[in-house]
Amino acid sequence: MIGIIAVLLGLLFPTLASAWAAARMVNCASNMRQVGQALFMYAKDNGGWLIPVMNDETEAGGVRGFGTNVDPKERWPVKVFKFPLPNPETDNPADYCPKVLTCPADDQPNDGHTYALNNPPAAHHCKQGSSDFNGLKVSDVVLAAEKITSANDYYLEPENGDFDNALALYRHGVHRGSNYLFFDGHVSRAFPNDIRRGIDPWGNTP
Helix, strand or coil, X not given: CHHHHHHHHHHHHHHHHHHHHHHHHHHHXXXXXXXXXXXXXXXXXXXXXXXXXXXXXXXXXXEXXXXXXXXXXXXXXXXXXXCCCCCCCCCCHHHHCCHHHCCCCCCCCHHHCCXXXXXXXXXXXXXXXXXXXXXXXXXXXXXXXXXXXXXXXXXXXXXXXXXXXXXXXXXXXXXXXXXXXXXXXXXXXXXXXXXXXXXXXXXXXX
């Protein structure tokens, strides 16, 4: 009897594991849609900028993101989302990231967030309603993606190697790839070869 139970459990566990992985991927996509909604609301109050940036003539495109270069309370999650902030203030970046920024399949991501914004569209001053993406459709251009757990990036800079070093290319498994939020607001999963140009339509990705 024990042997039969062991065999049945051996057959059942892979099926359950696959179902759990699929559920995490679906929940992740739901989180990313909420991120997209928040970014579109932010754009309405900020001149159409879907990706929060500040002026900086020393950076590509004359803009710089609100990432690790500023205090945690000044980073883009606080600018985009309305949620209770720690009182008193802390130095822990995770305290300034709402839970929706964490993928269920990402266990304790650095700085409390899974999702990072895609820098190339911001460097090329692409805003809500933009259509000039070097020949790509707006629905093919990545707005946000999943970073690897150990990375602390708030913005992905593929020209600096982030495609290979910071992107979680197979967050949901080798047969599912990862979820991506696109510039038109939709979310879908994709594999590395399918998404490379959408990450950097201007062709600066190594």
